[in-house]
Amino acid sequence: xxxxxxxxxxxxxxxxxxxxxxxxxxxxxxxxDRSPEPVPDLLRRHADLxxxxxxxxxxxxxxxWGLAAALPHHASEIAWGTVIxxxxxxxxxxxxxxxxxxxxxxxxxxxxxxxVGVLGGFTTFSTYxxxxxxxxxxxxxxxxxxxxxxxxxxxxxAVGLGVxxxxxxxxxxxxxxxxx
Numbered sequence: 161x162x163x164x165x166x167x168x169x170x171x172x173x174x175x176x177x178x179x180x181x182x183x184x185x186x187x188x189x190x191x192x193d194r195s196p197e198p199v200p201d202l203l204r205r206h207a208d209l210x211x212x213x214x215x216x217x218x219x220x221x222x223x224x225w226g227l228a229a230a231l232p233h234h235a236s237e238i239a240w241g242t243v244i245x246x247x248x249x250x251x252x253x254x255x256x257x258x259x260x261x262x263x264x265x266x267x268x269x270x271x272x273x274x275x276v277g278v279l280g281g282f283t284t285f286s287t288y289x290x291x292x293x294x295x296x297x298x299x300x301x302x303x304x305x306x307x308x309x310x311x312x313x314x315x316x317x318a319v320g321l322g323v324x325x326x327x328x329x330x331x332x333x334x335x336x337x338x339x340x
Contacts, residue, residue, distance in 0.1 A: 209272045216277015224282045235294030238307055242287050243314075249283035250315040254322020262330050 197205075224245050231241035253275060260271045288311055295304035 209269070212269050212273045213277045213280075216273040217281035218277075220278040220281025220283075222281075223278075224284055228287075233291075234298075235291075236298035236300055238295075238303065239287070239291040242284060242291055243307075243311060246283050246285065246288060246311055247314050247318045249279045251318040251322040253279050253283075254319035254324075255326045256322075258323050258326025258330060262326075 203210075224241075227245055228239075228241040231239075231244070233239045233241070256271070256275050256279065260267075260275070264270045288308075292304045292308050295301075295307060
C-alpha cells in the first residue's frame with residue numbers, strides 16, 4: 161500500500177513539475193528566432209538604457225567591493241565574500257525575473273537597472289575564477305574543485321529558489337486581490 165502511494169505521489173509531482181515548466185522565466189532579450197541586430201542600430205535603439213545600466217553597475221560593484229572588504233581571504237582559502245555575492249545575486253536575479261516578466265513587464269528600466277546593472281555588478285564569476293586559480297596555485301586542488309562545483313550548483317539552486325519565491329509571492333497576492 162505504501163509503495164503504491166509513493167508511486168502515485170511521484171507521478172503527481174512529475175505532472176506538477178511538467179505543468180509548471182511553461183511558467184519559468186525566459187529572458188525576453190534572448191531569441192533563437194531573430195538574427196543579431198547590428199551594433200550601431202542596437203545602440204541607437206537602447207541608448208537611454210546605457211546610463212541606467214552604468215548607474216546600477218556602479219552600485220552593485222560598490223556593494224560587492226564592500227562585501228569583499230568585510231570578508232577578506234587568503235589565496236589558499238574559500239573567498240566567502242565572492243560565494244555570498246554570487247549566491248545572493250543569483251537568488252535575487254531569479255526573484256527579479258519572476259517579477260519583471262509577470263508584474264513589471266511594462267517598466268522599461270527595472271530589468272536593465274536592477275538585473276544587468278546592480279546584480280550584474282554585484283555578482284562576480286570572473287573573481288570566482290580568479291579565486292579558484294588561487295586555490296590551485298596554493299596547492300589546494302580538492303578545495304578548488306569543491307569551490308568551483310559548489311558555487312555553480314549553489315547559484316543554480318538559488319536562482320531557482322528565487323523564481324519559485326517570486327511566483328509564490330505573485331500568486332499569493334493575486335489570490336488575495338492585493339497588487340503584487
